[in-house]
Amino acid sequence: MTDTKITSKEAIMLVVTIFVSHTIVTLPQNLLSNTKSATLINLLYVGIIAILLAYVIYRLLKNFASLDIVDISQYLGGNILKNIIGGIFITYFIVSSSNLLREFCEGLHVAFFPMTSIQFVLIPFILVLFLTNSLSFSSNVKTIAIIFPIVLISIVFLFFGNFQNFSFERMFPILGKGFYDTFITGIGNIFAFSGISCLYFIPPYLKEPNKMKQIALSSVIIGLLYFLFCTATILLLFSFFVDVDEVLPLYSAASYIEFGIFFQRLESFFMLIWILEIGCYLIVTNRFSISIFQKITNLKFQKPLAMIFPLLILGISLLPKNYSIIRFLESNIYSYFIIAIIFVLGIAILLLANLKKRKEGKVR
Amino acid sequence: MNIKRMISSLFTYIPQEQYNFVLFRDTTGNQSSENKELKKDDENKTIYPSLSVNLEYVKSKYNSMINSDIIIREFTLNARGKQYSAFLLYIDGMINTDIMNKFVLEPLMLRNKSNMYDNEQNRIISEAVTNNITVRKVKKFNLADYIMSCLMPQNTVEQFSKFSKIFNDVNSGNCALFIDTLNIAFDIEVKGFEKRSIDKPENEIVIKGAHEAFVENIRTNTSLIRRSVHNENLIIENIQIGDITKTNCALCYVKTLANSDLVAELRYRLNNLEIDSMLSSGQLEQMIVDNNLISIPQVISTERPDKATSYLLDGRIVLLVNGAPYALVVPAVFTDFLSTPDDKNMRTSFSNFIKWIRILATFISLLLPGLYVAIASFHQELLPTDLLYSILASRETVPFPVILEILILEISFELIREAGIRVPSPIGPTIGIVGALIIGQSAVSAGIVSPILIIVVAMTGIASFAVPDYSFSFHLRIYRFLFIFLGYCCGFLGIGLGFLAYLVVLCDTKSFGVSFTSGISPLQKTVGHSYFLQPIWLREFRASYLDPKKHNKQEKISMKWKYPFLKEEDIQ
Numbered sequence: 001m002t003d004t005k006i007t008s009k010e011a012i013m014l015v016v017t018i019f020v021s022h023t024i025v026t027l028p029q030n031l032l033s034n035t036k037s038a039t040l041i042n043l044l045y046v047g048i049i050a051i052l053l054a055y056v057i058y059r060l061l062k063n064f065a066s067l068d069i070v071d072i073s074q075y076l077g078g079n080i081l082k083n084i085i086g087g088i089f090i091t092y093f094i095v096s097s098s099n100l101l102r103e104f105c106e107g108l109h110v111a112f113f114p115m116t117s118i119q120f121v122l123i124p125f126i127l128v129l130f131l132t133n134s135l136s137f138s139s140n141v142k143t144i145a146i147i148f149p150i151v152l153i154s155i156v157f158l159f160f161g162n163f164q165n166f167s168f169e170r171m172f173p174i175l176g177k178g179f180y181d182t183f184i185t186g187i188g189n190i191f192a193f194s195g196i197s198c199l200y201f202i203p204p205y206l207k208e209p210n211k212m213k214q215i216a217l218s219s220v221i222i223g224l225l226y227f228l229f230c231t232a233t234i235l236l237l238f239s240f241f242v243d244v245d246e247v248l249p250l251y252s253a254a255s256y257i258e259f260g261i262f263f264q265r266l267e268s269f270f271m272l273i274w275i276l277e278i279g280c281y282l283i284v285t286n287r288f289s290i291s292i293f294q295k296i297t298n299l300k301f302q303k304p305l306a307m308i309f310p311l312l313i314l315g316i317s318l319l320p321k322n323y324s325i326i327r328f329l330e331s332n333i334y335s336y337f338i339i340a341i342i343f344v345l346g347i348a349i350l351l352l353a354n355l356k357k358r359k360e361g362k363v364r
Numbered sequence: 365m366n367i368k369r370m371i372s373s374l375f376t377y378i379p380q381e382q383y384n385f386v387l388f389r390d391t392t393g394n395q396s397s398e399n400k401e402l403k404k405d406d407e408n409k410t411i412y413p414s415l416s417v418n419l420e421y422v423k424s425k426y427n428s429m430i431n432s433d434i435i436i437r438e439f440t441l442n443a444r445g446k447q448y449s450a451f452l453l454y455i456d457g458m459i460n461t462d463i464m465n466k467f468v469l470e471p472l473m474l475r476n477k478s479n480m481y482d483n484e485q486n487r488i489i490s491e492a493v494t495n496n497i498t499v500r501k502v503k504k505f506n507l508a509d510y511i512m513s514c515l516m517p518q519n520t521v522e523q524f525s526k527f528s529k530i531f532n533d534v535n536s537g538n539c540a541l542f543i544d545t546l547n548i549a550f551d552i553e554v555k556g557f558e559k560r561s562i563d564k565p566e567n568e569i570v571i572k573g574a575h576e577a578f579v580e581n582i583r584t585n586t587s588l589i590r591r592s593v594h595n596e597n598l599i600i601e602n603i604q605i606g607d608i609t610k611t612n613c614a615l616c617y618v619k620t621l622a623n624s625d626l627v628a629e630l631r632y633r634l635n636n637l638e639i640d641s642m643l644s645s646g647q648l649e650q651m652i653v654d655n656n657l658i659s660i661p662q663v664i665s666t667e668r669p670d671k672a673t674s675y676l677l678d679g680r681i682v683l684l685v686n687g688a689p690y691a692l693v694v695p696a697v698f699t700d701f702l703s704t705p706d707d708k709n710m711r712t713s714f715s716n717f718i719k720w721i722r723i724l725a726t727f728i729s730l731l732l733p734g735l736y737v738a739i740a741s742f743h744q745e746l747l748p749t750d751l752l753y754s755i756l757a758s759r760e761t762v763p764f765p766v767i768l769e770i771l772i773l774e775i776s777f778e779l780i781r782e783a784g785i786r787v788p789s790p791i792g793p794t795i796g797i798v799g800a801l802i803i804g805q806s807a808v809s810a811g812i813v814s815p816i817l818i819i820v821v822a823m824t825g826i827a828s829f830a831v832p833d834y835s836f837s838f839h840l841r842i843y844r845f846l847f848i849f850l851g852y853c854c855g856f857l858g859i860g861l862g863f864l865a866y867l868v869v870l871c872d873t874k875s876f877g878v879s880f881t882s883g884i885s886p887l888q889k890t891v892g893h894s895y896f897l898q899p900i901w902l903r904e905f906r907a908s909y910l911d912p913k914k915h916n917k918q919e920k921i922s923m924k925w926k927y928p929f930l931k932e933e934d935i936q
Contacts, residue, residue, distance in 0.1 A: 108857060112742050112743070112855055112856070112857065113742075113854075113855075113857075121857070124854055124857060124858060124861045125861065127861075128861045128864055128865050131865050131868065131869070132864075132865070132868045135868055135869065135872040136872050138871075138879075139868050139869075139871035139872035140868060140871075142871035142879070142881055143864065143867045143868045143871050146867060146871075146881075146884070147864070147867070265745040265746055266746070267745075268739075268743040268745065268746045268856055269746065269856075271856055271860075272856040272859065272860045273860075275856065275857055275860030275861060275864075276860050276863065276864050279860070279861055279864040280864070283868075
């Protein structure tokens with residue numbers, strides 16, 4: 001039992017890990033292409049909305065102590081709804097993992113392994129997942145708790161290391177493409193906060209379920225700060241008219257850091273840290289996918305699934321033929337997919353379940 | 365005659381009879397089941413009242429006809445003026461002959477006041493007279509009690525009715541006294557074998573700590589611990605392990621501190637070891653840990669009584685094995701392997717500085733060669749151009765790829781290290797000098813390896829020596845090769861993912877129910893335990909992951925002399 005329970009701080013790290021990983025690949029680029037120079041203001045704006053949504057999710061989950069969204073959907077609509085919701089969220093975790101993995105590996109392919117086939121860049125991640133899936137959940141979370149501060153420091157370091165190269169005039173025009181694009185259509189940038197999806201699944205793992213509010217709010221706030229650092233680094237460093245490098249904009253930003261004569265090209269070290277972070281992301285999404293699958297199939301043990309899900313991720317990540325297809329999927333489909341599942345479907349299920357509970361309470 | 369023999373040997377074929385010894389294996393499996401039955405019988409065998417039967421049994425069990433050091437001394441025992449046939453069983457070389465002569469044989473054999481006193485055989489305990497009838501309460505004469513209380517001036521004498529117990533103690537250096545008509549035997553402590561005296565620790569050197577080390581004798585080791593703990597709550601339980609060797613092991617803990625569940629778990633594991641022999645603490649360590657597949661040490665092994673005592677007072681459990689000059693401490697967490705007893709003896713700032721150095725040493729020992737290979741193979745841009753040029757220039761004459769080059773050097777280094785340990789101690793430093801200086805210099809001159817790689821491997825070697833625990837250092841040495849391979853295959857991708865997998869395994873490891881990474885996972889608050897030491901007055905608590913019975917190690921204000929006017933309620 002103790003092997004599956006995590007502390008509230010570990011839970012915060014777990015949620016923020018999901019936020020952070022997407023920033024390492026093309027998330028800042030997508031945000032910048034949507035709202036241009038107004039991205040920082042837009043991020044603050046969608047960040048506040050995300051905080052509110054996190055609070056709403058917390059309030060809705062509060063009535064179902066230690067139940068996740070799959071259990072709640074079972075309560076709402078029986079096994080059929082449970083299987084549908086479970087299936088949708090498994091698809092979401094698998095697709096987002098595959099997408100992120102492929103994008104990151106394309107970056108690695110370009111930066112370090114131009115002569116190597118992309119499959120061979122992907123496979124080491126899958127091998128690590130085989131191992132981590134077969135070990136306890138708490139060991140996975142503890143590892144994240146060790147790695148996450150290093151990742152956070154790396155981003156702060158990246159920001160301050162590049163400070164001398166920043167052109168603050170790039171923040172102007174402050175409203176980018178205009179008020180409408182920043183605050184009305186720009187609301188779509190909320191897909192950046194996809195890590196909120198974890199909030200639906202962590203209640204059963206919490207040692208102290210009463211700290212859910214703290215977890216929900218803190219994780220979104222830390223994630224927001226992190227986004228601001230990343231986006232500001234890229235916005236102030238590169239001209240959005242020129243467009244950032246095609247792959248891994250943060251990696252490109254890291255190559256500008258210079259400390260004296262000796263430390264001139266530190267981007268590889270940043271990449272080392274980000275490899276760890278991507279690994280952590282895959283661990284989390286894999287564990288949640290396995291856990292949901294176990295629930296909907298009533299399996300007793302998780303270990304037999306330890307190899308199946310990583311292989312599924314490998315297969316799906318190899319589906320897109322090239323990087324431009326991934327970019328197209330990422331910027332045109334994936335963001336709507338996230339909004340639909342996390343912010344519409346998830347909240348709707350919770351809302352209906354709460355209404356049902358209230359109704360039952362009144363009947364009694 | 366000789367000519368005839370020569371001719372016959374030339375023309376006659378004489379088949380050569382070659383001596384050929386072959387050990388045939390019994391594949392039927394009957395032997396083991398027979399042995400088990402015999403063992404069961406032997407364990408239940410009780411002592412006979414007839415001395416001659418006992419004598420025959422003892423002779424046959426100990427093979428006294430062929431066993432040169434088994435002594436059976438037959439004599440006549442005097443008790444209350446009567447004479448009884450008796451014999452003593454002991455092993456030559458394991459007993460103290462002075463004690464044997466003066467305090468066993470002399471009182472029993474020689475006629476003296478005590479054994480010649482011939483009073484009534486039945487002793488009157490009390491007497492009452494009612495209506496002219498005298499009622500006497502009489503205690504019958506009991507030879508065993510009489511010998512025990514009057515004829516045996518020994519501090520440790522026990523009576524046993526089973527042969528197995530008697531034999532067990534005789535094998536440990538006691539002597540057994542068998543007397544005719546008695547169906548018990550006396551187990552008399554007369555141990556007196558040679559043993560090593562307490563010496564300086566050889567592998568755990570400290571600057572400011574005590575200079576005593578454990579020895580092979582378990583009783584000396586327990587006394588060393590008891591002397592330091594100096595408290596009646598220190599419990600030293602005796603557990604015998606091994607069907608053949610019946611090795612004495614001591615389970616030591618402080619009753620008022622150690623978690624009862626932890627003690628029970630360890631006792632359970634020790635009592636459920638079905639093995640023939642237990643000869644060292646290293647064997648025991650492998651028999652009791654949760655996971656032997658990974659090389660991460662899960663038990664602390666120390667030769668220092670002060671270190672063992674310190675852990676006992678933290679609420680941990682110490683295990684001693686007779687014949688092993690090392691104590692095992694459980695449970696162990698990651699940071700224990702980077703700590704030394706000197707840390708607590710030095711000022712906090714000094715200790716913490718050294719602790720930083722040890723972390724660095726751990727990383728260098730584990731990752732530096734792997735990182736070098738990764739940088740040399742995939743990430744050359746990390747190096748400043750001048751340095752890159754000098755590395756390339758130094759590698760110009762080397763005909764091997766970097767992986768082969770580093771493997772040659774690493775394996776050479778391991779060879780030198782192993783040879784340094786195995787050769788007689790006066791030659792040890794010579795091996796180091798020959799290996800490190802001469803071979804290294806020659807290898808560079810011959811163009812087999814590059815000078816920069818010599819620096820990398822030497823740094824790694826030195827760093828591994830800075831890791832205080834031998835087992836942990838060994839573990840790092842093994843995993844280093846894995847990281848070299850990963851660095852060569854995938855550069856930082858391999859190193860990063862390898863490190864991630866390593867961390868997960870580390871976090872998954874448990875030592876007797878305690879997470880191995882307790883205290884290093886930044887978000888798991890561990891009260892009373894941190895790698896870096898707090899000032900001595902702030903070390904108030906015992907480590908919470910041990911769940912000790914007493915959490916406070918010292919008062920909130922430990923240095924009360926500093927605050928003479930502070931009242932008790934102010935402290936609260």
